[in-house]
Amino acid sequence: FSLYRSYFGKTSLEYHLQTLENNLTNLVKRNSELENQMAKLIQICQQVEVNTAMHEAKLVEECDELVEIIRQRKQVIAVKIKESKVMKLRKLAQQIANCRQCLERSSALITQAEQSLKENDHARFLQTARNVAERVAMATASSQVLIPDVNLNEAFDNFALDFSREKKILEGLDYLTAPNPPSIREELCTASHDTITVHWTSEDEFSVTSYELQYTIYTGQTNFISLYNSADSWMIVPNIKQNHYTVHGLQSGTRYIFFVKAINQAGSRNSEPARLKTNSQPFKLDPKTAHKKLRLSNDCLTMEKDESSLKKSHTPERFSGTGSYGAAGNVFIDSGCHYWEVLLGASTWYAIGVAYKSAPKNEWSGKNSSSWVFSRCNNNFMVRHDGKEMLVEASLQLRRLGVLLDYDNNSLSFYDAMSSQHIHTFEISFLLPVVPTFMIWNKSVMILSGLPVPDFVEGTSLDHQEQQQQQMGLCRQESPYLTGMKNCH
Template identity: 65%
Template sequence: MEEMREKGDAEEKTRDAPKGGTEVGVETERSSSLITQADHTLKEADHARFLQTRTDTDLSDSLCPRVSMATASSQILIPEINLNDTFDTFALDFTREKKMLESLDYLTAPAPPAIREELSTASYDTITVHWTSDDEFCVVSYELQYAIFTSQANVISLCNSADSWMIVPNIKQNHYTVHGLQCGTRYMFIVKAINQAGSRSSAPGRLKTNSQPFKLDPKSAHRKLKVSHDNLTVEREETSSKKAQSQDRFTSQGNYGVTGNVYIDSGRHYWEALIGGSSWFAVGVAYKSAPKHEWVGKNSASWVLSRCNSSWVARHNGKDVSVEPSAHPRRVGVLLDYDSGSLSFYDAVASQHLHTFHVDFVQPVCPVFNLWNRCLTVLSGLPIPDNLEASDCRE
């Protein structure tokens, strides 16, 4: 009896085996297919085909949006692959990759620097440009570009022409001194901040060099004139009679003059004469070849603005043009543009234009000062005033 029972159990197990084996085989085959397809999908090099891949469990519905977000990063991210016990679903977990992307610190181009015109300084042939940057610690270097600025009208042409600019690369500090510039000239500057991600440029800044400095030349002074130790002030040694001064102030014997110690043959220059109570004087320019002490405009080699008591005249080659200032100027400004052929005089305090000579200069000229009473002081090495830069005062 026992043997028959054991035989019956064996037959029953034999009958059940095909059914159970079939279910396991189907699950195994299905799992193998999912894993194989997932493996092929993850190895797919074509991004479009990778996103279009579908599985029997609608893999793309959950895979596409997550993979699209992941591939936006330049890094290679490998997601977690989770298979459940029944192998019915397939999922990609991007939690780890999301945290990695959120923690990335992307490098961007630095903010545009700002030129500090109020901190910048100049001499007659140099300009020291200062600037600031909000991203100073991420800037690798700066690049300085500059060009001559003639008028507002040429700004667009300057910006469109790379050949017009001089470039100073690889500056490590936030200031730079440019040498070898033209005196009395305006320049436009642009500063570019650079790092590995790119560069950004400042707004243009306009700065100008000063005029060429000079002093009085004691060797050129008339024997009745006294030049100070600093060679900046000239004083007339008073005679016993003002009548004598009145008689000889415009004669060849009475031209009490002194020149500056510089000869000018190009560029733009500005200087002033500070009038120390004098009522008889003349200021202007003369050719280097002009006869000594004949610098009062009575010949073709000199151009001056002269005051004689209450009378003001502009004089050249013996011809006088009456000038009527609004008041007696205490500082006379002289603007010489040698290349353009103009010599202008101004009341430096009231900013009043007094007279302009138009001259085709053919020789170097030097500043000249004539004095019949009291004293005057030379102020040189000045920047050209902004109001003179902006206006055209030619007659």
């Protein structure tokens, strides 16, 4: 018992020693963090003092400049007033002189006329009266002779000094602050397979000098501050004057994260991050790969089984199997998240998926390790890869198949696009670029590519991840439900 007690006593002592050492380590670490925090706060206080002194000096400088501008403008306007006064008085003096001259002439005529009226000699009266009448007639013929033109607007009463607008501006003087953060309007943003047009609004539009757009590929990192500080990965578009911008040359089917920075002389502020996505890579059916018994539409979006189709030359990339009437898309995809749909029409025998370039062209897709497909054989739906098949549930009325290739996250999913129902997801460790593949045994199918990823697809990958891992475990063996099904090639 004593040995037992001694043993456990020693163990207890070691435990408490270890606990104390851990606590001490944590306290030392915490103390160091507090000291660092205090040092930063002291540094900020010192910086506040420096910045305050700088701003106060700048305030005095700016106000002195305003006072000097007002003094100069006062002097200029005073000179203009004096010059206008001299000019107007000169004109008025000339008008007064003209009036005085006319008055003297008029007075002389009046005196001469009065003297003529007193003349008693009729002959001399007639001669004098005729002379006076002619002079009066000549004088009154022009109003400017007797009554000179007087400009009543020369009184300088139509001049005004109104600085009310400037006074309001001066009363509103304040220190300039960085503009409020702009807001990215995701509902207004648009995208194609290689462009995104970003729209934003700003409450301080009139105080913003310019905007700066920053973007990078979104990797799923949720710590935006850490992501933002990793400056090496960001693309920057500076000096934007409008509230929108179109970024070109982006990767198709890729999610990007965007910031908009509003800038003026006082500083800048960033918007909240916005995650925007380019549309899927558009593609068409590649005629060089189409089976000789397939007819493609002129736009290479529809393929139809046609036994009477013109004979085509054999090429290594052409599907050539007796039961694999297939065609491939004209693109190879090695990144991004892409969604396309297939209009199945009345076809009841098809296989749709993706494959490596090396996948055999003389057998059904999914029968080898280089291809993955969702397939229908009459009333049975299945997924197939590396020759292994598994039944899946789907509606017999399935008319629109959605295909989601998430290359970056190693998955290939299939959906009933009409009912938004998830059918199956392959978890694939992609090693090479893949190409969309399409096979039919009857009727026709049509492809719709370059589509945005639908909302019902966005949240399904994580929800079905555990289920799909279990299903992939089943796919490692032949499905017992398909034993003896030789019709499906």
